[in-house]
Amino acid sequence: MVKKTTQAKVAFITGASAGIGKAAGIALLNAGWHVVFAARRREVLEQVVSQCDQARALAVVMDVGDRESVKHAFARTQETFGRLDLLFNNAGRGAPAMPFEDLPYETWLEVINTNLNGMFLCAQEAFRRFKNQTPQGGRIINNGSISAQTPRPMSVAYTTTKHGVTGLTKSIALDGRAYNICGCQIDIGNAATEMTQRMSSGALQPDGSTLPEARMDVSHVAQTILHIANLPLDTNMLSTTIMANEMPFVGRG
Numbered sequence: 584m585v586k587k588t589t590q591a592k593v594a595f596i597t598g599a600s601a602g603i604g605k606a607a608g609i610a611l612l613n614a615g616w617h618v619v620f621a622a623r624r625r626e627v628l629e630q631v632v633s634q635c636d637q638a639r640a641l642a643v644v645m646d647v648g649d650r651e652s653v654k655h656a657f658a659r660t661q662e663t664f665g666r667l668d669l670l671f672n673n674a675g676r677g678a679p680a681m682p683f684e685d686l687p688y689e690t691w692l693e694v695i696n697t698n699l700n701g702m703f704l705c706a707q708e709a710f711r712r713f714k715n716q717t718p719q720g721g722r723i724i725n726n727g728s729i730s731a732q733t734p735r736p737m738s739v740a741y742t743t744t745k746h747g748v749t750g751l752t753k754s755i756a757l758d759g760r761a762y763n764i765c766g767c768q769i770d771i772g773n774a775a776t777e778m779t780q781r782m783s784s785g786a787l788q789p790d791g792s793t794l795p796e797a798r799m800d801v802s803h804v805a806q807t808i809l810h811i812a813n814l815p816l817d818t819n820m821l822s823t824t825i826m827a828n829e830m831p832f833v834g835r836g
């Protein structure tokens with residue numbers, strides 16, 4: 584089905600079948616955006632989109648770590664909506680906490696492939712479209728983490744990729760300037776999603792104890808994404824941290 588638009592803005596969200604991506608997609612739709620919901624699980628995605636305005640929402644099955652799958656998803660977006668204004672580069676995963684020396688190399692590679700290769704592949708597809716479309720430009724919001732700033736214990740793969748995301752963000756912000764492209768990053772701490780479910784029962788602390796941690800409602804993250812998305816392209820929110828206020832992070836605990 585062709586849903587071409589020349590007026591409303593178009594957002595592409597990775598990891599949009601659940602959690603932060605889904606909440607951000609619905610917030611953007613409710614604010615008038617056209618939204619592409621991309622993730623691997625077709626049935627879950629279709630369920631999300633079935634509850635949305637069908638003329639402005641599109642479900643695309645895509646694995647961010649698979650180059651052909653990413654190309655296909657961006658091509659579908661172009662065919663359907665005719666342009667792109669925002670990429671929320673959100674899909675990501677962790678790895679089970681384990682001693683540094685025991686992390687299997689296969690797990691390391693899987694986390695790198697999703698969190699870093701996947702973000703690069705999607706950013707490059709979006710960047711090329713932003714550069715070549717009229718009017719030129721667009722915005723990429725990369726989902727970092729407070730782990731882009733400081734690690735949790737036993738999280739080398741996740742922490743390394745999220746620090747890498749900061750380099751990706753700064754490169755997009757710098758190389759994108761010439762083409763009206765903004766590169767931004769949101770660093771989130773403990774939004775209540777599937778990924779952080781274990782935090783409320785107990786998370787490993789640097790002193791070896793396991794303590795429950797505060798979480799915040801995911802809608803606050805979604806509203807922050809909406810705010811950044813609606814900024815004009817001469818304005819960049821390069822880096823934003825949003826976190827559960829009582830979680831251990833500031834003040835070494």
Ligand SMILES: NC(=O)c1ccc[n+]([C@@H]2O[C@H](COP(=O)([O-])OP(=O)(O)OC[C@H]3O[C@@H](n4cnc5c(N)ncnc54)[C@H](OP(=O)(O)O)[C@@H]3O)[C@@H](O)[C@H]2O)c1
Binds near residue numbers: 604673730
């Ligand atoms: N929640 C937090 O407090 C928090 C804190 C810091 C950072 N973050 C970051 O926020 C992002 C989303 O986290 P979340 O809490 O919303 O997690 P979540 O509830 O587990 O959702 C993860 C989403 O990513 C998708 N996904 C995973 N691997 C994918 C792949 N290879 N290709 C395409 N989609 C993939 C999943 O969908 P499918 O399974 O259908 O593919 C799902 O929609 C991640 O990058 C995470 O690191 C979250």
